[in-house]
Amino acid sequence: xxxxxxxxxxxxxxxxxxxxxxxxxxxxxxxxxxxxxxxxxxxxxxxxxxxxxxxxxxxxxxxxxxxxxxxxxxxxxxxxxxxxxxxxxxxxxxxxxxxxxxxxxxxxxxxxxxxxxxxxxxxxxxxxxxxxxxxxxxxxxxxxxxxxxxxxxxxxxxxxxxxxxxxxxxxxxxxxxxxxxxxxxxxxxxxxxxxxxxxxxxxxxxxxxxxxxxxxxxxxxxxxxxxxxxxxxxxxxxxxxxxxxxxxxxxxxxxxxxxxxxxxxxxxxxxxxxxxxxxxxxxxxxxxxxxxxxxxxxxxxxxxxxxxxxxxxxxxxxxxxxxxxxxxxxxxxxxxxxxxxxxxxxxxxxxxxxxxxxxxxxxxxxxxxxxxxxxxxxxxxxxxxxxxxxxxxxxxxxxxxxxxxxxxxxxxxxxxxxxxxxxxxxxxxxxxxxxxxxxxxxxxxx
Amino acid sequence: xxxxxxxxxxxxxxxxxxxxxxxxxxxxxxxxxxxxxxxxxxxxxxxxxxxxxxxxxxxxxxxxxxxxxxxxxxxxxxxxxxxxxxxxxxxxxxxxxxxxxxxxxxxxxxxxxxxxxxxxxxxxxxxxxxxxxxxxxxxxxxxxxxxxxxxxxxxxxxxxxxxxxxxxxxxxxxxxxxxxxxxxxxxxxxxxxxxxxxxxxxxxxxxxxxxxxxxxxxxxxxxxxxxxxxxxxxxxxxxxxxxxxxxxxxxx
Numbered sequence: 001x002x003x004x005x006x007x008x009x010x011x012x013x014x015x016x017x018x019x020x021x022x023x024x025x026x027x028x029x030x031x032x033x034x035x036x037x038x039x040x041x042x043x044x045x046x047x048x049x050x051x052x053x054x055x056x057x058x059x060x061x062x063x064x065x066x067x068x069x070x071x072x073x074x075x076x077x078x079x080x081x082x083x084x085x086x087x088x089x090x091x092x093x094x095x096x097x098x099x100x101x102x103x104x105x106x107x108x109x110x111x112x113x114x115x116x117x118x119x120x121x122x123x124x125x126x127x128x129x130x131x132x133x134x135x136x137x138x139x140x141x142x143x144x145x146x147x148x149x150x151x152x153x154x155x156x157x158x159x160x161x162x163x164x165x166x167x168x169x170x171x172x173x174x175x176x177x178x179x180x181x182x183x184x185x186x187x188x189x190x191x192x193x194x195x196x197x198x199x200x201x202x203x204x205x206x207x208x209x210x211x212x213x214x215x216x217x218x219x220x221x222x223x224x225x226x227x228x229x230x231x232x233x234x235x236x237x238x239x240x241x242x243x244x245x246x247x248x249x250x251x252x253x254x255x256x257x258x259x260x261x262x263x264x265x266x267x268x269x270x271x272x273x274x275x276x277x278x279x280x281x282x283x284x285x286x287x288x289x290x291x292x293x294x295x296x297x298x299x300x301x302x303x304x305x306x307x308x309x310x311x312x313x314x315x316x317x318x319x320x321x322x323x324x325x326x327x328x329x330x331x332x333x334x335x336x337x338x339x340x341x342x343x344x345x346x347x348x349x350x351x352x353x354x355x356x357x358x359x360x361x362x363x364x365x366x367x368x369x370x371x372x373x374x375x376x377x378x379x380x381x382x383x384x385x386x387x388x389x390x391x392x393x394x395x396x397x398x399x400x401x402x403x404x405x406x407x408x409x410x411x412x413x414x415x416x417x418x419x420x421x422x423x424x425x426x427x428x429x430x431x432x433x434x435x436x437x438x439x440x441x442x443x444x445x446x
Numbered sequence: 447x448x449x450x451x452x453x454x455x456x457x458x459x460x461x462x463x464x465x466x467x468x469x470x471x472x473x474x475x476x477x478x479x480x481x482x483x484x485x486x487x488x489x490x491x492x493x494x495x496x497x498x499x500x501x502x503x504x505x506x507x508x509x510x511x512x513x514x515x516x517x518x519x520x521x522x523x524x525x526x527x528x529x530x531x532x533x534x535x536x537x538x539x540x541x542x543x544x545x546x547x548x549x550x551x552x553x554x555x556x557x558x559x560x561x562x563x564x565x566x567x568x569x570x571x572x573x574x575x576x577x578x579x580x581x582x583x584x585x586x587x588x589x590x591x592x593x594x595x596x597x598x599x600x601x602x603x604x605x606x607x608x609x610x611x612x613x614x615x616x617x618x619x620x621x622x623x624x625x626x627x628x629x630x631x632x633x634x635x636x637x638x639x640x641x642x643x644x645x646x647x648x649x650x651x652x653x654x655x656x657x658x659x660x661x662x663x664x665x666x667x668x669x670x671x672x673x674x675x676x677x678x679x680x681x682x683x684x685x686x687x688x689x690x691x692x693x694x695x696x697x698x
Contacts, residue, residue: 096655
């Protein structure tokens, strides 16, 4: 048994780890092969697929279970430039896939704020991107995948085959089985650079105006908000398009020079440092209100440049709170939430604000829906943080919104059922009976 | 030399070998011979290399061989040389599994483990070397390990086999000194592998892709002994010199 964490580092679980060496493997045999599993006193062994463990909360944790890692399944299988598809094993990191694709004129249509997740993880969390209003979620571009079940069944899943499993697995947080390989469709890009603009805004009205103005002409839009000062509404609106420019010679991507080498004894994210950081960042951005060109890795995944950045929150770890609220209630609810956070003094570096478009994902438990989404980090301050979240939950619930399972560590079951209840019964039909996570135990009963 | 044109890899399904092959591909290698015992896994490695080469085409041949059998090793080497003598021969078979506790209690497992990790690489080196010496050029690289620098309670069977390869490579280097053939011994530390994949916090762990980058860079520079990460050369120097009455007290 090993202590295993998620990205938020809130609380470890003790679990067994195992890893298939080849995509043609037997999940049943692998689970049996751990001697600890054979002496489980007749209790049914519970397992959970595990990629790069970048879920913030408890979606990638299973106390006393077997975590089946995909990280050794990192091979490419086939690439079809004419058909614009790629087939690869589920443990390939999006970073490595894109480093292969971009020099050949392609990118994945949808990637989240980090490239350091696996293809399997991207499907399981049905990740979304700054371009959701144009391209939807990761699941919208998955053509097929192979799903291993604990009873030995190996299912080829696509919209036309085993469609129920296909829809349940996208966004299904790994609970339907182990994905060993997938075929994805690709987006042609003219090069590695993004033509970008940063525009400062003072309040939510300006944010919504900028969103309306930008959606038609810009593929990528997202905003960073200052959660601490004033009413917590000012920020920087970032927008960009792929640019037909070569990468400047001097700025070729090198290996990560920055890293947080150890966990500091307390959180470095406190009120003072936060305020100073926010003001500096905002002022610097304001001076550079102009168009500029930036490498896609810096535009999309700035934090990937700092290895182990999650350690700066100290040994207590941190929470991510991300919600989406439908358009009707979005403005009011977001203002109320920003007010709550600003007053609490428990803000975070990253307040990321964005609007989702109306493109629907095939995934049953997919998080994005049309409306406004806001993602925030909070250092774990125990009861104070939980009290704040309870107030935020109330606002989200009343506005008809829901929380992102890949980030969630603590939402009450009631809020989850409110947000996803309409698809839950259907989803539960496809869950592998021997598959569980701390998330599913908390929200779905097992 | 700017790159290796043709390479032969024994034990091509090992994690490090796969990543070294990928790195060599980016450096210009276009002809690969992959040798191993599992047809299916070799085909997966081949498909990965062929895909990564797109839009270019590469020659990639898979040869099946029981690398523990001297006769089979001789035959497969002849087959590998049929299309030409390679610029680089990488000997990569080996396994840090099963765990030491199993090896201590199961003598058959211990026998097989030592055969795979020490004897098999030696067979492959001897089988391949005459062709390189005859052509008076080429590099023979063997994957050892820092574990071979000092016997430790936690992994001494593995370490001993790798130490055998260390001395073997030294001898080959002496033998080949005037022939133009270079002998490299690669000593990685702990790399993400089937063993470490099951450890959540195995300590400082090198990514195989980073290991491969360092290895290929140093192979092209013709370094005799390649430590990855490079700084560990100095750490292991100190570890080797530590007197037994101090080292044996440590629980490392």
